[in-house]
Amino acid sequence: MSVKKDVLVLFSFRSHKYGYIEKLFGRLCEAAIGRGINLYRGSLKDMQIEIMDGQLQIRESLTGRKLDEFDSVYFELWYKARQQALAVARYCQRHDIPFFSHEIVDLNPDTKIGELAVLSDNGVPLPRTFTSSRQETKRAFRKAPPIDYPLIVKHDDGYGGHNNFLVKSYAELKGVLDDHRDLTFVIQEFISNDCDYRCVVFGGEIKLVLKRQRDKGRDTHLNNTSAGAEGTMVPINSLSSEAQTAVVKAAKVLGRDGFSGVDLMIDKDTGQPYILEVNQTPQIEIGAEIDKKMAALLDYMERTMK
Numbered sequence: 001m002s003v004k005k006d007v008l009v010l011f012s013f014r015s016h017k018y019g020y021i022e023k024l025f026g027r028l029c030e031a032a033i034g035r036g037i038n039l040y041r042g043s044l045k046d047m048q049i050e051i052m053d054g055q056l057q058i059r060e061s062l063t064g065r066k067l068d069e070f071d072s073v074y075f076e077l078w079y080k081a082r083q084q085a086l087a088v089a090r091y092c093q094r095h096d097i098p099f100f101s102h103e104i105v106d107l108n109p110d111t112k113i114g115e116l117a118v119l120s121d122n123g124v125p126l127p128r129t130f131t132s133s134r135q136e137t138k139r140a141f142r143k144a145p146p147i148d149y150p151l152i153v154k155h156d157d158g159y160g161g162h163n164n165f166l167v168k169s170y171a172e173l174k175g176v177l178d179d180h181r182d183l184t185f186v187i188q189e190f191i192s193n194d195c196d197y198r199c200v201v202f203g204g205e206i207k208l209v210l211k212r213q214r215d216k217g218r219d220t221h222l223n224n225t226s227a228g229a230e231g232t233m234v235p236i237n238s239l240s241s242e243a244q245t246a247v248v249k250a251a252k253v254l255g256r257d258g259f260s261g262v263d264l265m266i267d268k269d270t271g272q273p274y275i276l277e278v279n280q281t282p283q284i285e286i287g288a289e290i291d292k293k294m295a296a297l298l299d300y301m302e303r304t305m306k
Contacts (some may be wrong), residue, residue, distance in 0.1 A: 005071040006038050010088065012080035014043035014062060024076065040070070044081035045184075046136050046177075047088065049113065050146060056120035058091050061136050067091055073099040082107055083156070087117035094121055109254060112156045112186045114227065115277055122253045125246050127188040127274050131156065135176045137187065141170055150190040152221070161222040166190065191274055195262040196223040197239065199247045200282055202300040204257040206247055209234050210289060219249040227301050231288025239264070243273035250275045259300075 009028065011021045025041045032039055046061040058067040067073070073092050075264045078085040089104040091097075109115045114129055120126060128133065128147050140146060153176050155163035162181060167173045177185065195213040199206050212223040236244070247264055251257040261282025265274045284293045 004036050004038050006040060006069070006294055007072045007074055008040050008042045008060060008063070008067075008070040009044045009074045009076050010044055010085070011077045012044050014046050021077070040065075043133075044078055044084040044088065046133045047084050048096065048130070048136055048140060049084065049117065049130045051116055051120045051126050052146075053125050053128075054120060054122075054124065056087065056091050056094070056117060058088060061132065068095050068097065070097065073097060074265055075099065075101060075104060078104065079196065083109070083111045083114040083117075086114045090117050090120075110157075111184075112154070112158075112277060113184070115254065116186070119250055119253055119275065119278075122249070124253060125274050126251045127152075127191060127276070130187045131185065133184070134181060137177060137185070138174055141173055141187075145170070147187060147189050152188045153185050154182075154188070156186045160299075164222060166221040190221075191265050191267050192269050193223075193265050194268055196276065197234075197266075198282065199239075199262045199264055201248065201251045201260050201262060202241050202251065202296065203303075204248065204252075206236050206239075206244060207300070208289075208293060208294050209239060210293075211238075212288070233289050233292055240271070240273070240297050246273050246275055250278050254278050256280060 009025060013021065015021055025039070029039050036120065040063050042060045044064055048059040048061055050057040059065065059234050060067060067088065075085060085104050086107045086109060089099060090100040093105055107114065109118045116126060116129055128138065130137070130146050151167045151173065153165045153167050153173060158164060163180065165176050167176060195211055198210040198212060200208040200210070210231050211230045214223050215230070243264060243266065247262045248257065250262055251260045254260070256278055259280040263276040263279065265276055266272070267274065284297050
């Protein structure tokens with residue numbers, strides 16, 4: 001007797017207020033009776049997506065099973081959770097799990113969730129990361145947090161330090177999540193630091209490095225110049241070769257090595273570099289050191305036309 005295969009059927013949400021998701025899945029299950037497959041319903045918004053030691057890990061919350069425990073993945077209604085769908089599709093592709101449709105693999109990673117999923121498993125040094133829905137995040141961190149406190153909790157589509165919090169306890173985490181019910185957050189380990197770096201990449205090379213250092217007299221963990229930090233240009237070789245390699249690789253993996261701003265942080269205790277994000281449109285005409293940034297951009301424009 002052949003063993004039945006387990007297929008995960010993914011919807012954007014765990015349920016629908018009018019029962020539409022349940023109706024579709026129920027019909028599919030009825031039609032599958034007598035076939036060699038078991039169907040399981042999953043929710044993309046409730047996926048527990050983790051990056052540990054640079055490796056992408058995904059657990060489906062409705063079933064409680066890891067993604068690699070399924071024999072196939074079917075994306076049914078996924079359009080309301082595009083970045084989570086991208087993460088799942090990339091994971092399936094890397095682990096030879098059959099899935100459809102393959103168009104999802106080529107979605108633009110336009111939030112932190114998508115960016116980190118694409119960067120993972122590529123040798124890019126990334127902070128330990130967790131993301132899921134509000135209720136699944138609270139459940140995951142209530143008793144056995146997958147990442148130790150303190151944590152950085154930031155809006156997956158935020159910018160300039162907006163909706164970016166340093167959280168030191170479960171009570172604080174719950175407060176942030178409950179106060180921002182309409183936002184999806186990415187949770188990362190806190191990296192001990194005095195500053196971070198915005199590395200501007202043109203044509204596959206680092207051309208400028210902006211050191212961003214917060215005022216130690218202010219009660220903030222943010223190094224963003226838009227949040228009041230001081231930004232000054234530093235020599236490219238002030239970064240280690242390891243850090244420079246990580247910056248260029250991150251930009252290349254995302255297909256942004258033509259032009260991007262890569263945010264880099266160095267652990268002040270270990271010297272380990274970490275890539276925080278890769279900005280498609282780094283601030284050139286605003287922020288710190290405007291003249292130098294604009295000059296570098298215009299130089300690159302001229303070179304590309306020769």
